[in-house]
Amino acid sequence: QVQLLESGGGLVQAGGSLRLSCVASGRAFNLYTMAWFRQLPGKGREFLGACNWRGDTYLTDSVKCRFAISRDNAKNTAYLQMNSLTPEDTAVYYCAAGGVRTPDNSAAKYAYWGPGTQVTVSS
Numbered sequence: 802q803v804q805l806l807e808s809g810g811g812l813v814q815a816g817g818s819l820r821l822s823c824v825a826s827g828r829a830f831n832l833y834t835m836a837w838f839r840q841l842p843g844k845g846r847e848f849l850g851a852c853n854w855r856g857d858t859y860l861t862d863s864v865k866c867r868f869a870i871s872r873d874n875a876k877n878t879a880y881l882q883m884n885s886l887t888p889e890d891t892a893v894y895y896c897a898a899g900g901v902r903t904p905d906n907s908a909a910k911y912a913y914w915g916p917g918t919q920v921t922v923s924s
Contacts, residue, residue, distance in 0.1 A: 803827040803898050803913040810894060810918030813886055817922070821881040823896030823915055834901045835872055835879035836911055839892040839920075846895070851904030852879060859904035886922045893917040 809821040823835065836851035850860035852870045860868055869882040879896055897911035905911075 803830070803833065805896050805898060805913055805915035807894065807896050807915045807918040810920045812921045812923060815887055815922055815924050817886055818882070818884045819886065819920060821883070821894055821896075821918060821920075823879040823881075825877045825879070825898060830877040830898075831874040832900075833898040833913075834904060834911075835870075836897045836899065836904065837870060837879075837881045838895045838897060838908060839890075840895070840917075841889075841892045846908055847892075848906035848908070849881070851906075853901075853903055857903065861906070883920075886920075888922045888924045890920060891922050892920060894920050 804826045807823050832854050834851050834853040837849040838846045840846045850870045852858045852872050858870045867885045872879040895917045896915045898913040899911035901910045
């Protein structure tokens with residue numbers, strides 16, 4: 802069993818940056834692929850990227866020029882660095898953990914989810 806908790810969200814002006822953290826409790830964090838999703842108002846959950854146990858990362862084309870994913874297995878923490886934010890990035894951001902060996906964009910592949918953290922970007 803893994804419990805996840807995101808932090809680092811908040812209000813930022815357009816063009817600014819935020820770094821989200823996702824702390825995991827439980828065992829074997831280093832074996833899980835950690836993913837980041839977001840949910841815009843009135844929309845479904847959108848996959849942003851993931852980082853597997855080896856540190857292989859994948860980011861979707863829509864954010865790969867502005868976002869970065871990393872993890873620190875010693876701290877049981879995954880990160881989402883977001884730069885050049887725009888109002889269109891306003892959403893609830895979720896981290897998720899799953900046993901897939903390579904990053905996967907399907908939410909169904911991730912068994913554990915955090916409660917989410919709100920990111921609001923003002924124009």
